[in-house]
Amino acid sequence: MIGGLLLALSFAPLVAVIGCLLLRYPRICEALNLVASAVSFGCALPLPFLVDGRPTLFWGDYIIIDRASAWIILCTSIVYLLASLYAIGYMRLLDEDERLFRFYALFAGFGLTTLVGPLMNSVGIYWIAIELTTLVSTFLVAFERVAESMEAAWKYIMVVSAGISLALLGTVLFYWAGSFVLGPTYQMTWAVLTEAAPKMNPVLLLLAFLLVLVGFGTKVGLAPMHSWLPDAHSESPAPVSAMLSGALLNTAMIGIVRFLSITRAANIGKVPELALVAFGALSLLIGALFIVRQHGIKRLMAYSSIEHMGVVALGFGFGGPLGVGGALYHMLNHSLNKSLMFFGAGNMMRAYGTKEIMEIKGVGRNFPVQGSLWLAGAIAITGAPPFGLFLSEFTIMRAGLKPFFSWAVYVMAILLIVIFIGFMNHFRTMYYDAAATDPAPTGRVSAWCAVSMWLSLAPLLVLGLWWPAAVWSYLVSIAQSLSPGVP
Amino acid sequence: MLIQHLDPLASSLFSLLAIACLLLSFVMLGSRWLKNYLYAFAAESWIIAALSTAVGYYGNYPELYLIAILTVVFRGMLLPYLIWRIIRRHDVGREIHVILQPSTSLVVGAFFVMFALSVSFRVAAEFHLELTVAVLALTVMLSMKLIGFLMLATRHEAVSQVLGLLVLENGIFLGSQILVPGMPLLIELVILFDLLIIVACFGVLVGYLMTHVGTTSTLDLKRLVG
Numbered sequence: 187m188i189g190g191l192l193l194a195l196s197f198a199p200l201v202a203v204i205g206c207l208l209l210r211y212p213r214i215c216e217a218l219n220l221v222a223s224a225v226s227f228g229c230a231l232p233l234p235f236l237v238d239g240r241p242t243l244f245w246g247d248y249i250i251i252d253r254a255s256a257w258i259i260l261c262t263s264i265v266y267l268l269a270s271l272y273a274i275g276y277m278r279l280l281d282e283d284e285r286l287f288r289f290y291a292l293f294a295g296f297g298l299t300t301l302v303g304p305l306m307n308s309v310g311i312y313w314i315a316i317e318l319t320t321l322v323s324t325f326l327v328a329f330e331r332v333a334e335s336m337e338a339a340w341k342y343i344m345v346v347s348a349g350i351s352l353a354l355l356g357t358v359l360f361y362w363a364g365s366f367v368l369g370p371t372y373q374m375t376w377a378v379l380t381e382a383a384p385k386m387n388p389v390l391l392l393l394a395f396l397l398v399l400v401g402f403g404t405k406v407g408l409a410p411m412h413s414w415l416p417d418a419h420s421e422s423p424a425p426v427s428a429m430l431s432g433a434l435l436n437t438a439m440i441g442i443v444r445f446l447s448i449t450r451a452a453n454i455g456k457v458p459e460l461a462l463v464a465f466g467a468l469s470l471l472i473g474a475l476f477i478v479r480q481h482g483i484k485r486l487m488a489y490s491s492i493e494h495m496g497v498v499a500l501g502f503g504f505g506g507p508l509g510v511g512g513a514l515y516h517m518l519n520h521s522l523n524k525s526l527m528f529f530g531a532g533n534m535m536r537a538y539g540t541k542e543i544m545e546i547k548g549v550g551r552n553f554p555v556q557g558s559l560w561l562a563g564a565i566a567i568t569g570a571p572p573f574g575l576f577l578s579e580f581t582i583m584r585a586g587l588k589p590f591f592s593w594a595v596y597v598m599a600i601l602l603i604v605i606f607i608g609f610m611n612h613f614r615t616m617y618y619d620a621a622a623t624d625p626a627p628t629g630r631v632s633a634w635c636a637v638s639m640w641l642s643l644a645p646l647l648v649l650g651l652w653w654p655a656a657v658w659s660y661l662v663s664i665a666q667s668l669s670p671g672v673p
Numbered sequence: 674m675l676i677q678h679l680d681p682l683a684s685s686l687f688s689l690l691a692i693a694c695l696l697l698s699f700v701m702l703g704s705r706w707l708k709n710y711l712y713a714f715a716a717e718s719w720i721i722a723a724l725s726t727a728v729g730y731y732g733n734y735p736e737l738y739l740i741a742i743l744t745v746v747f748r749g750m751l752l753p754y755l756i757w758r759i760i761r762r763h764d765v766g767r768e769i770h771v772i773l774q775p776s777t778s779l780v781v782g783a784f785f786v787m788f789a790l791s792v793s794f795r796v797a798a799e800f801h802l803e804l805t806v807a808v809l810a811l812t813v814m815l816s817m818k819l820i821g822f823l824m825l826a827t828r829h830e831a832v833s834q835v836l837g838l839l840v841l842e843n844g845i846f847l848g849s850q851i852l853v854p855g856m857p858l859l860i861e862l863v864i865l866f867d868l869l870i871i872v873a874c875f876g877v878l879v880g881y882l883m884t885h886v887g888t889t890s891t892l893d894l895k896r897l898v899g
Contacts, residue, residue, distance in 0.1 A: 310860035314867055321874050328878065333886045337894040340878060344834060344891075347871065348825055351841045354864075355818060358849045361856060366800065370675065370855030389799045417897045481899065 188236050188251060189244055191229040195259070196302050198225035199266075202294035212283045215290040216274045222294055223263070223270035226301060230256075230263035239663060243307060247375060250307035253664045257514055258304040258440050261521045265432035266297040268525045268638045272532075273425035275634030279536050280330070280423070289329055289423075295322045296429060303437040309357055309374045313350070316405060316438055320346045323430060327422040338414075338421035345414040346404055353401020353441075359394035360448075363387055376444050380670055383452035395449045395458050398442070399465070405438035408465040408499055409472035412492050416476070419488035420541070424532025427484060431491040431528065432521035439495070439517070443502050443510075443668060450505075451670040456590060463503035463594050469496030470601045478608035482541045483531045486612060487524065490567055493605055494520045494575075500598060501582040504591055510665035511658065512581030519574035519649060523567050526642040530560030533635055534616075537627040543612050550617040552627055557617065559639045564613045566646055568606040574649035675732040675854055676807045683731040687806045687851055690724040691813045694847055695786070698820045698840055702778045705768045707760050710836045711753055714843070718748035721847050728854045736858045737850070740865075744846075747865050752839065755872050756832060759879050763889055765830055770892055773827040782820050789815035810851035817844025831882060831889040835875045842868060 202222035206215040233256040241252035273293065277286060299319040306312035320343060328339035361374050363386040372378060383391065404411040419427045442462070449458040473493030480486045494516070501513025533556060538546045549557040566573030579602065586595040679687075697720070700713040722744040729737030760766075773781070793811030797803050817840055824837030846864075849856060882889055 308857075308860070310857070311863065314860075314863050317867055317871075321870055324874060324878065328881060331881070331885055334896050336878075336881050336885045337897055340831070340882060340891065340894060341897075343874065343878065344825070344838070347838055348822065348841065351821075351838070351845065352818075354842075355814070355845050358845060358853060358856075361849075362852045365853055365855065370853070371857070372855075373857065374860075387799050390796055393796065416899075421897070476899070479899075485899065 188233070188242055191233060191236070192244065192249065192251060192305065195226050195229040195263070196298060198222040198229075199294040199298035199301065203291050203298065206287045206291035206294065210287040212286040215287045216277075219290040219294050220270045220274065223267040223297060226297065227263040227267040230259045230301075234260060234660060239667070241377070247373060248307055248311065249305050250376065251305060252667065253660065254440060254443070254514075254668065255304040257661075257664065258436050258517070259301055261436050261518050262297075262300050262304075262433040264518075265429055265521045265525050266301070268522075268529075268642050269293075269425040269428045269432075270297075271641070272428070272525075272529050272635055272638040273423075275632035275638075276424050276532055276536070278632070285329075289326070292322055292326050292329075293425070293429075296326060296426075297433075300429070300433045300437045304440050307375045307377075309360065309376065309379065312441055313354055313357055316353075316402070316441065317347070317350055319434055319437065320350070320405070323418075323426070323434065326426040327418050329423055329426070330421070335421040338417035342414045342418040345411075349404025349411055350401050352404075353398050356394045356397030356399075356401055359390060359397065360445075363390045363394060376448070379448050380451045383448050386452055388452065388454040391449060391452055392454055392457060395445055396461060398445045399458075399461055402438050402441045402445075403465055406435050406442065406499070407469070407492050407495050409469040409492060409496070412469065412472065415492060416485045416488040419491065420482055420484035424484075424528050424535070427487070427532070428525040428528040431487070431524045435491065435495055436517050436521065439498060439502075442499075446502060447668040447670060450668075459503045459505060460590075462499050463591055466496040466499030466503055467594050467597050469493065469499065470598060470605075474601045474604045474608065477605055480608075480612065481543055483535060483543050483546065484528070484541060486543065486609070487527050487531055490527070490605075490609070491524060493601075494524070494567075497579060497582060497598070500594060501585060504582065504585040504588075504594075505665075505669060506585055507662045507665045508581055509585030510668055511661035512578050512585055514661050514664060515649075515653070515657075516575065516578035516582065519578050519646060522642045522646045522649075523563060523573070523575060526559070526563040526639055526646070527567055529635060529639050529642070530556065530563060533631050534560075537631065539627075543615060546616045547619055548617070553631070556631060556636060556639065559643055561613060561617065562643055563639075563646075564609060566643075566650070568609045569602055570606065572647065572650045574646050577650055577653055675728070676802065676805050676810075676851065679731065679806065683727065684806050686727055687724065688809050690720050690727065691806075691809050691847060691851070693720050694843070695813050695816060698817050698844075699779060699782055701824065701836070701840065702782045702820060703775045705771065705775060707765060707767060707830060707832055710833055711756055711760070714756075714836055714839055715749055715753040717840075717843055718744060718752070721843060721850065722749060724847065725850050728850050732854050734854050737854060740858070740861055743862070743865055747869055748843070751869065752872050755876055756835065759876050760832055763879065763883055765832060765889055768828055768830055768833060769890070770829060771827070772829075778823060778827060781823060782816075785819035785823065786812065786816040789819060806851060810848050814844050814848025814852075817841070817847070829890045829892045831875075831879045831891060834891065835872065835879075839868070839872075
């Protein structure tokens, strides 16, 4: 049953890639990609219910599905579905019909690589899956073929490839550390490494973990390795930005988390957690500073992604059921919310024909329904109640209130308030500043775009008002499986 | 473990090849001509292939012969050819603007090697391997990593950045041949193939940069700030 679902989950986008390349007719490609994303979502939705406490392995142990990867895949498939819906409306505005089949082929390919990444059981193959997501998404970032998006694409592939090569070095060192315990040749899976970790050399293990953290941290967009992120997120088409932010970052984060659980099993002190917490706090700081003084609307959202990845990193760094559970819940909320924010930003960018916050005026008056959706999303993304992010950020803060990390909680609280003020100030400018002389924007928004915004806001509100006990116990069981050695 | 009881001849052969690789990356640091980078990279790949063969022979890992052949074909011939085509098509001969003069970067590179040596010595001491080829392998691996990053940071031609990236990968590959020769074949194969895709992607992107930005110098990529 699970095997069948996984096959369907990954074959649907693959079929869409091949179909788009063969048929090339824009309307068919749209439909193919949409169907593929719906099938993936349909397969990912039951996975968390089907997977029990023990991980299930397929294909000679190369594929792993455990509760953590089922959760990440669910987040990814939600964003993929929402972005595919939105893309239909948005990409038609670009007047690129003859190149559209390439977009959808790449988009489905991007969906495929981000969906299968968390399923990789071999550490080396996981690294390659992450590298492949970069290669596919580079061309999506470069899709608009203007100087800015070329620059963004170049920085993206360069910075991320260089960063991720550090992760490869770390992976090789992990293998080397394991080879003293397990002999020269063994299958480097997460479980095998975790089992061997207590006998590995602590110095080498720490060195390897720090390299991996910096490497995959580049991909996650943790400061100070974040420099590619604002460029790539702001210059790509809006559906791609949503996928980059809501799907790709989580896929890379799960790698860091798994490596962290290996070092936890080895019991080598607080340094790995502390490093992750420090990167998280720094990301929050960088996010806050750049959000306050931001001019570009999509760059604002990009820095907000850095901030939220910082929050997630803090949660995983704090550890324990509250920390890990809160971070996983935050991933889901952030995926939904950031999709909504990028969709809204894309619509406004098209309607007003500018990326500058200062030139977007009177959103609430000109777009009553969509404007309110976007504003609600902005309130949610800054972590205000009654939305899901409030709950998850609050849980993460509670997790950090313990002797070693309490400073990070205070830093986090202050920076979140700064971000709230800065973010809301930009929205005040866009919604309520007088703009009597400006002509109303001419662009109109298609139903596809509106539907996808509704679909991302509604669950966010539900998740904020009602955190089901079943979800909580599910997340706690993930936290337990990721903290081996801790009773 | 192979490196713990290695006969002296093999040990000195491995050392010789590793040091030759390190020297070739200094050739890249000391030059401004893209052709020189390319030849140095190709030569480095051939040496790594020789190293794989040697490790396969002395350590009795027959699958490394396959890796050696593929290294020659992919890293030694196909990748340099692809990059040579990019250079020829866009007519870029050398680095025009240098932040760091070649002589200065040689000195910086030397400091990197010292740093790498001290780190490797510390790590190897943990396993009582100070007197084996492991120290050298780690040193070369880390210092090629650092030199690659130095090239990425101080070179501006798109092509030399790609080569900088490939130096990073070469360093890891070289080190892993000596330290973990038993690494599963599948991973090594896929990484080799992955490199090919990366370079192909870079080729396409360099073309785009030329068409849409009008330059292949990354110094001119400064529109996106803040």
